[in-house]
Amino acid sequence: MITIISGTNRPENLSLKVAAAIEELLTTMNQEVQVLDLQKLPSDFAFKNDVFGGADPGFSAIAEQFVTNADKFIFVVPEYNGSFPGVCKSFIDAVWPEHFKEKKAALVGLSSGRAGNLRGLDHLTGILHYLNVHVLPRKVNIIHVEAQLDPSGILKEQKTMQQLQQLAKGLVEM
Numbered sequence: 562m563i564t565i566i567s568g569t570n571r572p573e574n575l576s577l578k579v580a581a582a583i584e585e586l587l588t589t590m591n592q593e594v595q596v597l598d599l600q601k602l603p604s605d606f607a608f609k610n611d612v613f614g615g616a617d618p619g620f621s622a623i624a625e626q627f628v629t630n631a632d633k634f635i636f637v638v639p640e641y642n643g644s645f646p647g648v649c650k651s652f653i654d655a656v657w658p659e660h661f662k663e664k665k666a667a668l669v670g671l672s673s674g675r676a677g678n679l680r681g682l683d684h685l686t687g688i689l690h691y692l693n694v695h696v697l698p699r700k701v702n703i704i705h706v707e708a709q710l711d712p713s714g715i716l717k718e719q720k721t722m723q724q725l726q727q728l729a730k731g732l733v734e735m
Contacts, residue, residue, distance in 0.1 A: 563587060563594045563732070564631040568638035568649040570599040575706050575714075576637045576671060582716040583635055583669070586729045597627040599648050610655040624656045633665045633732055634694075638681055639706075640672040645681035653688060661692040667732040668700045669725070677702025697735060701728050 565587075567580040580596050587594040602623065603609070609617040611624075638645040653661070666689055670678030679702055686696050701724045703709060709718040716722060 562631045563592055563633045563635065564627045565594060565596045565635045565637060566627070566649070566652075567596060567598050567600075568636055569641070569646040570602065570648045571639075571646075572600065574600075574639065575710065576639050578710060578714045579669060579671060579703065579706070579716060580635075580637045582722070583637065583725055583729065586722075586726055587733075590729060590733060592729075592733060595627065595631075597623070599646075599652060602648070602652065606655055607651040612655055612657055620655065624660065628656050629660045631664065633667075633735070635667045635669060635728075635732065636685060637669045637671065638678060638685060640670065640674070640676070640678035640681050643680050644684045645670075645678065649685075650688070653692070658692050661689070661694050663693055663695070665695045665697070665732065665735045667697040667728050669728065670700065670702045671706045672702075672704060673707060675704050677704045695735065697728065697731050699728060699731060701725055 565580045567577045569576050603619045606620040609615045668682045670682045672678045711717045
């Protein structure tokens with residue numbers, strides 16, 4: 562099972578649209594895939610979880626479905642203040658580290674600017690390495706993300722779609 566984590570809880574975010582494009586790619590590759598939208602997390606998950614005490618059954622079920630039961634991950638993370646969103650880090654912190662250990666991950670960065678969240682993906686890579694997650698060396702950095710979507714929110718840029726296809730293939734083969 563591959564879990565795609567849309568790495569922000571901001572309403573109407575573009576990460577979820579990119580995650581949907583990746584989900585479609587993986588589905589055409591006959592992969593079992595699911596998308597975790599961080600907007601669906603309980604509002605107090607950072608304080609009520611198994612790791613910090615006072616487990617929340619709703620959050621525990623999310624962690625079980627999307628992390629424990631997954632073999633691989635694709636993190637789709639926008640650039641926030643020179644890194645990636647705090648809600649994504651809080652989510653990782655709220656899950657027992659052993660549930661990530663020895664799994665595999667691919668990373669996709671998004672930005673409105675020219676770097677595609679390079680620095681944020683570096684930060685996330687360091688965290689995932691600390692958790693003993695094997696991170697695919699090739700990352701996809703989507704620059705000027707708004708311009709790469711059509712008016713209905715579908716990712717239209719062919720070069721980006723080809724890069725995402727190579728990333729998906731690499732993760733499946735990993």
